[in-house]
Amino acid sequence: MATSESESKGKIITCKAFVANAPGEPLVMQQILVQPPQKMEVRIKILYTSICHTDLSGWKGESEPQRAFPRIFGHEASGIVESVGEGVKDxxxxxxxxIVFNGECGECNYCKCEKTNMCEKYGVNPMKRLMCDGTSRFSTIDGKLIYHFLxxxxxxxxxxxxxxxxxxxNTEDILSLKKLTLLSCGVSTGIGAAWNNANVHAGSSVAIFGxxxxxxxxxxxxxxxxxxxxxxxxxxPEKLTIAKAMGITDFIxxxxxxxPVVEKIREMTGGGVHYSFECTGNVNVLRDSFLSCHEGWGLTxxxxxHASPKxxxxxxxxLFDGRKIEGSxxxxxxxxxxxxxxxxxxxKxxxxxxxxxTHELPFDEINKAFDLLIAGKSLRCLLTL
Structure with a gap:
């Protein structure tokens, strides 16, 4: 049981967490210590969290040349601010x-530039495993450091x-907060790629790989x-039904x-799509995605x-055929x-x-949620704390 909020402000909290102690091993529930927030930090009581493939990749130890364990994964979540550190005004x-893994300080050159959503101070950095001051806010009961993630x-x-x-x-509705948890990563990333990066236009053709x-x-x-x-x-093939419900007009x-998929798509679209999106992390699929775009104006x-060094x-x-490729x-x-x-x-x-x-489970069943994702049976399994 976590420390009472009324007694926790400015103090170390003892609470329950699922810790990854080694790559690929089941997460272990244990009591941990959580330090108070320092300057420009906030401590948050998590209400809902979910799992995405980036958590899976980090847990397997695929996404970093130097693995950092023990570690607390997870980067899609919503909750309530328990306390704020010095200097926090908003x-x-x-x-x-x-919680968003790609933050915004609002003051650096990146934040002031309309052409990027990166941030010099709080932008996503897969190699980052500690807070900005180089220390962790997590430790075991006996004081052993636990690393942060994203x-x-x-x-x-x-x-x-x-x-x-x-x-x-701006919501007083906890059920709304539950749904909005998905904006932490996956849903925002996909919608934003279509709206912000590609700027998909009416009447256009699109191919989505993954x-x-x-x-x-x-x-x-x-x-x-x-x-x-x-x-x-x-x-x-099990993706067909839900894909049709979410706007997919053709399934391959x-x-x-x-x-070959490239040839099929070119036949279906008179030479290729306006926009293609590679969502698998597979370099061979990336090539198919790129070549599925129309010469002259196609954008991938x-x-x-892509954790692989390929x-x-x-x-x-x-690239001289007029196709373009952009990361999001x-x-x-x-x-x-x-x-x-x-x-x-x-x-709205x-x-x-x-x-x-697609699934909802109590926090205690997080390893089952991992299994569902690995088996391709869930989009998002929401865990309730």
């Missing part, structure tokens, strides 16, 4: 917040994050922008096709996490200043978040 105790670490009853990574939401939560969010974003043909590519399973948005499978001269981080959204508009649209029903929540 957040207060009891504020309802969504500016977030949400598989715990309480976490500490930089204030630039916590987005205040129909997990991010790929399906791309589909919804493209549908909202009026795309006329949205082709989904996935090797899991490469294992069922006699022709790279969303998949380089882009493109010949430089292929958090869908191009500036977390603090732009994401509230998406939250408002979701609350423009984007149906409920469809992404």
């Amino acid at each position: 957040l207060n105790e009891n504020d309802k917040v969504v 500016n977030s670490s949400t598989f715990t009853e309480y976490t500490v994050v930089d204030s630039g990574c916590a987005l205040k939401l 129909l997990g939560a991010i790929g399906l969010a791309v589909a919804l974003g493209a549908q909202a922008r009026g795309a006329s043909k949205i082709i989904g590519v996935d090797v899991n 399973n490469p294992r069922d096709e006699e022709k 948005i790279l969303l998949g996490i 380089l882009l499978p493109l010949h430089p001269m292929e 981080v958090f869908g191009g959204f500036k977390g603090k200043s732009q994401l509230p508009n998406l939250a408002t649209e979701c609350m 029903g423009a984007i149906k978040l409920d469809d992404f929540i």
Whole structure:
């Protein structure tokens, strides 16, 4: 049981967390110590958290050349601010917040630039494993350091994050907060890729490679922008039903096709799509995605996490055909200043978040949630603390 909130302000909290002690080993529930927030930090009581493939990759030890364990993973979550550190002016105790892994300080050159959503201080950095001052806010009961993950670490009853990574939401409805948890990563990344990075236009054609939560969010974003043909590519036939419900107009399973996927898509679209989105993290799929775009104007948005050291499978001269490729981080959204508009649209029903929540489990069953994701049976499994 976590320390009482009324007694916790400014003190160390003892609470329950799921800790990864080694790559690929089941997460272990244990009591940990959580330090008070330091300057420009907030401590948050987590209410809901979920798992995405980035957590899976980090847990397996795939995404970093130097693995940091023990560690608390998780980066999609919502909760309530328990206490604030020195200098924090835009957040207060009891504020309802969504945690974002790609933060925004609002003061650096990156934040002031309209052409990027990166932040010099709080931007996502997969190699970062401690707070900005080089220390951790987590430890075991006997004082052993526990590492942070992606500016977030949400598989715990309480976490500490930089204030630039916590987005205040104007909602008194806890059920709304539950749904808006999905804006922490996957849904925002997919919709933003369609709206901000690609700027999908009405009547356009789109191909999406990989129909997990991010790929399906791309589909919804493209549908909202009026795309006329949205082709989904996935090797899991079970994705067909939900894909159709989320805007996919045509479904291709490469294992069922006699022709290469690129050739199939070009035939369907008169030479290729306007926009393609690579959501798998597979370099061979990236090549298919790129070549599925139309010569002269096709744009590929790279969303998949490529942990492998393999380089882009493109010949430089292929870029002279007029196709372009662009990477997307958090869908191009500036977390603090732009994401509230998406939250408002979701609350109005423009984007149906409920469809992404395929499973709900208590926090204690987090390892089952990992199994569901690995088996390809869930989009988002929401864990309730």
